[in-house]
Amino acid sequence: MSVVKKTLLLVGSPKYAGSSSESLGTYLLEQLSEKGIVTENIHINQLLKKTNGEEELLNAVNNCGLLILSFPLYVDSLPSGTIKALEIIAQDRAQNRNVKENSKQQFMLAICQSGFPEAHQSNIALAICRCFAGEAGFTWAGGLALGGGGALIRKSLMPGWIYLFMGNLVWRMQARKNGASSVKK
């Protein structure tokens, strides 16, 4: 891989703050920063709510050497707002082919995290990202699937039956805290 001058992190979580997607992405940015790489962090949903959000997004994407997309698994795929951003980027690059063809090689990688212990449940979402990369003119640098949810409990550390027991217990505790007594197992 050629030397990447600027890395852009796109956070695809609908949550505005404290999401696992952001934590994972910013951890990676910190490591790259230490290597002298300039980094930028964009929260997709927040940016697209702004008046010039689309333009800002496209400028940031067109000026990066490495694009990192970090998002949570939503119904076997990406959250709708993240798909929307990818549609905007791909459409722009299809219309402005000079951006794609004249630009230096740009790389893309994706991080998908889910609440399920099996990381492979994110494979389809990452395949969608790979397909986007090809269509939008990025060189696909790979995808990372993380299972275990917010706590990022590693599968190897927690057998399936404990995950089931603990997961169900945590849901019940949260519901009780909110007074949602009608939640049944």
Place this chain on the structure above:
Amino acid sequence: MKILILNGSTKDDPLAEKICKSLSEALKAQNYEGNLLNLTDIEIAPCLGCFGCWVKTPGLCVIDDAGRDIARSYMQSEMVVFISPIIFGGYSSELKKFFDRLIPVLSPFFKKVGGEIHHKMRYKRYPRFLVIGVLPEPNPEKEEIFNKLTARNALNVEYQSWASGIFYGTHSDNEINEEIRKLVMKVGGSR
């Protein structure tokens, strides 16, 4: 049979229009009652990822907009049809926005399905499920992703039956009508 059709295509998609028309006719021939919703005409907010529909107001999204009505209609229908252009192998953001808002119909609790962890069902009965993907022309990469995606979607919910089909801009009207008829028969059965 009450059918809910969610069309996630853009307004200027002649192939999706043809498919909707063909689907309406195939349903009518079976005496099914179809309710077609063009999603670009309905404004809803995207899912917030707050889990409020699981731990605060179980079964009901905390966002009070048409997303709630569609989730209710989804559960009250005997068959639900999703129509979407295939975007990067998946659904359009428009269709996905509605799909994400259906999370309240599931329970947060976990169970094992085929050795994997999935969510438990909140209700005893779920509709039949038909997914139609639209592509301008054949594209093996996108089709493979789409087929795997719909199969995984079908693992999440105890649908009474399900099927998916992919249509190209190169298909003739007759091919579309015949394939739609087969899909409706496969999911809905004959009567």
